[in-house]
Amino acid sequence: MTSIPRIRFVERTGSTNSDLLAQTGAAEGEWLVAAHQDQGRGRQNRVWNSPSGNFHGSTLIRLRPGDPPAAGLALVAGLALIRAVEAAAPATGLMLKxxxxxxxxxxxxxxxxxxxxxxxxxxxxxVNLAQAPQIEGRATAALSTIMLISREAFAPILAASLTRELERWRTDPVASQALWLESAHPVGTPLSVHAAADEKLAGTFAGLAPDGALRLALPSGEERRIHAADVMLGTA
Structure with a gap:
């Protein structure tokens, strides 16, 4: 049974992820969206800047018996996000990495x-709806260069998109992965992969493993499967 998204807006919090993790009784489909986060974080515990006007929101997913491997949720979330942005704005040049x-x-x-x-x-x-925060060594963009949309308007679009993609993943994970591939960098794209602090790999994108891992083709002809890493387009 698919849960109906429930969205709660707050003015300020430390981290929407931390708040939902602390709510052990929260149901799937619950969303928390904050105008400001004081302790927002990204992958590998990096600081995530939360400028005014941008979208900062989290939702809960409950793993069920019979669900595909949970690692695939990273791709599901990305697919839901790009579909939501496509629905919200006439953006061209969108791509998942x-x-x-x-x-x-x-x-x-x-x-x-x-x-x-x-x-x-x-x-x-x-999501950089209004402002593009500076990230050292990385270019950033904001959706406001194309059109203006508030977090209150964007939240239900994203919530509905994630509900659809979760249902697709649960019923047909192969189709879900194929749709992700259609929205991502194509096979053969040069990639630079920081798999560990002291390990940097250069190769080309060779597709996805069944569990969603990145398949990296190395110049030697070897293929590596990457389950967690910083990935940059290009081999610089």
Missing amino acids: WPNDLLLGSAKLAGILLERQEDRVVAGFG
């Missing part, structure tokens, strides 16, 4: 952080 960064051209428009506690997964979305 493994596993779920959303690019506008070559610049980062949005990011996602998934955190798990037992059968509970919280997915946090940060």
Whole structure:
């Protein structure tokens, strides 16, 4: 049975992800959206800037018996995000970068952080609706260069999109992954992968493994499967 999204807006909090993780009784489909986050974070515990006017929101997913491997939720969240932005704005040049960064051209428009506690997964979305915060070494973009949309208007679009993509993932994970591939960098794209602090790999995108891992083709002909890493387009 699909849950109907319930969205709660607050003016300020530390982290919407942390708040939902602390609510052990929260049901799937509950959303918390904050105008400001004081302790927003990205992957690998990086600070996530939360400028005014941008979208900072999290939702809860409850893993069910028979669900596909939970690692695939990273791709599901990214697919839901790009579909929501496509529905909200006439943007061209949108592309997913493994596993779920959303690019506008070559610049980062949005990011996602998934955190798990037992059968509970919280997915946090940060979308540059109004402002493009500076990130050292990375270009950023804001949707406001195309059109203006508030977080209150964007939230139900994203919530509905994630509900649809979760249902697709649960009933046909192969189709879900195929749709992600259609929205991502094509096979053969040069990638630079920081798999660990002391390991940097350069290769080309060779597709996805069944569990959603990135398949990286190395110049030697070897293929590596990447389950967690910083991935940049290009080999610089």
